[in-house]
Amino acid sequence: MFDNHVSPWMDEELHIMRDAVRKFFQKEFVPNMEKWEKQGYIDREAWRVAGAAGILCASIPTEYGGGGGDFRHEMVLVEEIGYARLGSFGNGVHSGIVAHYINAYGSEAQKQAWLPKMASGEMVGAIAMTEPGTGSDLQAVATTAIKQGDHYVINGQKTFLTNGQTANLICVVAKTDPTESAKGISLIVVETDKVEGKGGFNRGRNLEKLGMKAQDTSEIFFDEVRVPVANLLGSAEGRGFIQLMQQLPQERLIIAAGACAAMEYALKITSEYVKQRKAFGKRILDFQNTQFKLAERYTEARLARVFVDDCAMKLAAGTLDETTAAMAKWWTTQKQCEIVDECLQFFGGYGYMLEYPIAKMYADSRIQKIYGGSNEIMKMLIARAI
Numbered sequence: 161m162f163d164n165h166v167s168p169w170m171d172e173e174l175h176i177m178r179d180a181v182r183k184f185f186q187k188e189f190v191p192n193m194e195k196w197e198k199q200g201y202i203d204r205e206a207w208r209v210a211g212a213a214g215i216l217c218a219s220i221p222t223e224y225g226g227g228g229g230d231f232r233h234e235m236v237l238v239e240e241i242g243y244a245r246l247g248s249f250g251n252g253v254h255s256g257i258v259a260h261y262i263n264a265y266g267s268e269a270q271k272q273a274w275l276p277k278m279a280s281g282e283m284v285g286a287i288a289m290t291e292p293g294t295g296s297d298l299q300a301v302a303t304t305a306i307k308q309g310d311h312y313v314i315n316g317q318k319t320f321l322t323n324g325q326t327a328n329l330i331c332v333v334a335k336t337d338p339t340e341s342a343k344g345i346s347l348i349v350v351e352t353d354k355v356e357g358k359g360g361f362n363r364g365r366n367l368e369k370l371g372m373k374a375q376d377t378s379e380i381f382f383d384e385v386r387v388p389v390a391n392l393l394g395s396a397e398g399r400g401f402i403q404l405m406q407q408l409p410q411e412r413l414i415i416a417a418g419a420c421a422a423m424e425y426a427l428k429i430t431s432e433y434v435k436q437r438k439a440f441g442k443r444i445l446d447f448q449n450t451q452f453k454l455a456e457r458y459t460e461a462r463l464a465r466v467f468v469d470d471c472a473m474k475l476a477a478g479t480l481d482e483t484t485a486a487m488a489k490w491w492t493t494q495k496q497c498e499i500v501d502e503c504l505q506f507f508g509g510y511g512y513m514l515e516y517p518i519a520k521m522y523a524d525s526r527i528q529k530i531y532g533g534s535n536e537i538m539k540m541l542i543a544r545a546i
């Protein structure tokens with residue numbers, strides 16, 4: 161994007177979309193970011209504005225209110241969010257993950273009930289996998305959802321939910337059979353508007369983070385929360401773990417695409433800076449150290465881009481395997497952190513000042529190696545296939 165590379169999956173329609181999305185974010189989101197970072201969440205109204213502009217659920221079929229696109233449309237959005245430094249906007253979770261769980265496993269009635277509202281921004285989605293006692297080891301979740309008549313009764317605690325304060329549709333990973341490991345896991349949708357204020361469902365603090373300051377990340381507590389059995393995703397209990405495994409490559413690729421955009425943007429602003437900043441009578445760019453380091457990092461960013469482009473085309477065609485997605489996730493996020501760190505160095509002391517975008521990028525990038533499956537877990541998945 162920033163070094164004249166045009167991804168092979170781009171076409172005329174996607175160029176038009178990219179242009180419109182870029183203008184939308186510059187007008188509606190960028191001017192509000194400072195306020196949203198201070199308050200710790202993106203205004204609920206901004207989701208509705210994004211919905212009206214067709215930003216949400218871009219790859220969900222039109223009959224459910226979505227944009228009717230495919231993964232390439234999500235790629236454009238992830239990249240533009242990265243270039244505009246709007247990483248706090250939890251659309252990747254909302255549109256790229258939660259809406260796709262409903263689209264892939266939901267009944268017709270569930271899709272009709274929830275997807276149009278997610279596409280309009282009336283509902284914001286979140287996924288609740290992680291618990292205080294377990295994150296990487298998903299099979300060990302302790303939250304239970306036990307069937308009692310025509311309801312599931314949910315008990316447990318979740319943490320680190322992206323969109324945790326604003327979400328009103330939460331896809332909860334719970335044990336419908338606590339005697340089983342992976343086979344006991346199911347995905348159950350909690351519509352918070354139906355349970356909030358009745359005692360058992362409570363949101364915890366909006367957690368203070370190192371970066372991504374405008375993203376609400378929260379704990380959630382369930383104490384005898386009753387949801388209809390009709391809110392189970394899929395035709396039977398015990399399918400949750402397989403459903404997660406099937407959808408996680410998309411989540412990982414969304415993270416990898418965000419990493420590419422961040423690398424490209426960091427290199428762009430750093431190149432501009434080293435061309436105008438002087439030391440010892442020369443531009444910083446004139447030092448061979450700067451030239452060689454930037455040459456290396458541009459090469460790595462291009463390698464990442466080409467790899468992720470290939471993964472994106474495979475995902476759109478339904479052929480991306482779990483191992484390749486894991487490779488893309490760990491390597492691109494590792495490179496993102498290295499490149500952003502090295503770019504910051506070229507800004508000298510200014511790079512440490514939060515008024516310089518590279519400083520915020522440094523703080524924002526660190527989580528990329530941890531969530532969506534940590535990079536150690538990605539390497540375990542790759543090693544398993546050797």
Ligand SMILES: Cc1cc2nc3c(=O)[nH]c(=O)nc-3n(C[C@H](O)[C@H](O)[C@H](O)COP(=O)(O)OP(=O)(O)OC[C@H]3O[C@@H](n4cnc5c(N)ncnc54)[C@H](O)[C@@H]3O)c2cc1C
Nearest residue numbers: 287288289290294295296320321322530531532533534536
């Ligand atoms: C900003 C943010 C947003 C998030 N959003 C969400 C969300 O929307 N929904 C959600 O459910 N979760 C979310 N998470 C949680 C995130 O996915 C988890 O933090 C992550 O999966 C790691 O789990 P953990 O924190 O419990 O670490 P642990 O599982 O306790 O791991 C600790 C460390 O040990 C390493 N480790 C663990 N097992 C192994 C092993 N077998 N071999 C080698 N090393 C290992 C890990 O890689 C890690 O470095 C978010 C987290 C953050 C910080």
